[in-house]
Amino acid sequence: MAITDKIYVKNHRQLSSQLDTNIPKGAFKGATLDILFNGGDSLDKLDETTRERVLDFAKDFMDCGCDNAPYCGHPERKFIGYLLELRAQGLNPGAIVDVMGDDYMVYAYEGDILSFLDDGVRTLEAMEELARVDGNEEMRQRAKQTKDELSG
Template sequence: MAITDKIYIKNHQQLVSQIETSFPKSAFSGATLDILFQGEGLAKLDDATQDRVLDFAEDFLDCDCQANPHCGCAEEKFVRYLLELREQGLGPDAIVDVMGDDYMLYAYPGDVLSFLDNSVRTLEAVETLADVEGHHDAAKQAQRLRGNLVR
């Protein structure tokens, strides 16, 4: 299961009552993206919530794909966001706090830790395979990226 399947809307019930429409808690669910980011749903939110939702849309949903927001670009950008927070030295608890402050989202710190651990293991595998195949520049890049995540 992808980390983006484990990212949830903070104050979900409050948003449901503001919009007067039920939608999933999962931030990257198709129904959630449709309801929150298209027209009437967004207009019904209070100003503070609307600002956070618009920040999320601007940072993650801005792509030129015809299938936007269901193209996968948002999930890819969000994964990059999580990795960048880790590269800044934040641990799982702090990452959860930042995403809550930035976008009114939450995740369980254990899920974030598991995602980060899997990312490190994947980079280790890339590094090993690149070395075996003689792609030493790719191996060095994977090693550098892994080092940014484990410090």
């Protein structure tokens, strides 16, 4: 299961009530993406702080210009990049959860973030070893450096 399947909308019941429609708890579920991508006038029903965060989320992760947007995979890839950037800034999984809640009113369980980061480290270790076996020193060094940065 992808990490974006484990990202949830904070206070989704309150949002559903304000929007007068049911929205899924998952931030990257189809109905949630529809509301964010095509929100229009319905977002005016949200309180100002919530509206700002929802619009920031839509702008930062769904603005790709693809014909299939927001179902093109770019929102999920951008969000994964955001998580990796937070880790690169030295934040631990708990702090990452706090920051994404503050930035976008979404949350995940700390253990899910830790598992995502651990999977990334394991993948980079495999890349490093494959590059070593293949004799590609440049790729091995890049994988090692990225792994070290992700490991903290």
